[in-house]
Amino acid sequence: MIKSPLRYPGGKSRAVDLISTLVPDFDEFREPFLGGGSIFIYLKQRFPKKKFWVNDLHFNLFKFWEMCQKDVNAVIDKVYEWRNQFTSGKELHKFLTDNISNFNDLEKAAAFFTFNRITFSGTSESGGYSEQAFHGRFTESSIQRLRKLGSLINGTKITNHDF
Template identity: 50%
Template sequence: MSKIKSPLRYPGGKSRAIKQILPQIPVNIREYREPFFGGGSVFFAVKQLFGQQIKTYWINDLNYDLYCFWQYAQENIDLLVAKITEIKQKYDTGRELFQDLTREDLKLTDFEKAVRFFILNRITFSGTVDSGGYSQAAFTSRFTDSSIARLTQIAPLLASVKITNQDYEELLFAEGKEVFIFLDPPYYSATKSRLYGVRGNLHTSFDHQRFADNMRQCQAKWLITYDDCPEIRKLFDFAHIIEWNLQYGMNNYKQGAAASGRELMIKNYY
């Protein structure tokens, strides 16, 4: 049986890093938390590997539209799939669909925000949603009937999972036993890249010093993926740092192929 993967294309996502990340996760954990959930690639891999051994799962993201998507994927996936399918059948051209979904005068319900997020994730450059532009190639090859149908596979994995839209700090200091936290924050060297949120507001406003200070105080076991740069090495000089390389899935506009980048895995255990 093939593994179920995230239905989202996510800039900076960790789908290509699963084989490197999973061996770093402690075996004896009872609660899994992910404060910067994004596309959730690591969560889906962990859920299928550990299953019921982990008693509690808590996922979180500050992007409200993304939060709405995961909420409806959990609570009413059939309704979500039906509406997305209806919209796909209505539009012959992707650019018209993109323009309708990005009008500034839109007043949307949470359900409509969930629908909009998924569609824009499929038809924008590298899944950048509100931070990127329309991609005809993505509309043709990524927004397919099969990509919509695959949404139904994730609902069982989201069952009983706690889903929140809070500051990451809430997940660091909430009480729990044998807690493990996986964190994939906005990268330091890409702070000006505007990948997340409306015009990149969730990326450019991230406070790396505050984050490092919070992680120093966090008592749970944690693992962070970060870009390798002197500033991050200095901020986390109190933790165990592992170097590795990741093939990025997000191409630069001027690149013919995705770049390979130096990465860090930072953790507070051995």
């Protein structure tokens, strides 16, 4: 089973087995506060023929999911580009912080993932840089996990609405 590529505050990855037993039969699964998407990813794999609609208000997180669906390889390529360009995690963090407001959708998606991997507790733009996370969580395997995500979330409605 594929797991969420994101570390997310309040994430449900450790509770998926329990939570999934509480989900009633459904025709369409709607997740209004997607976040790291652990429950969605689990259910999408268990019920691939069902309809899924996921949403998150956090714009850069929404762009991460949307761009992974549209072209996950482009997201991966951009992450690798920055990873190779910046040998210092602190410099990479500063570059992303200073430029994210001017990034296009693809860059916002790649920046969200990168922030998620190099900050304390995966708190993204609001989290402080973590040297330990840069070396221990921003790894080849963490980036490669994105590859399977694109095909998995294909056909899912992904939105950025407020509730």
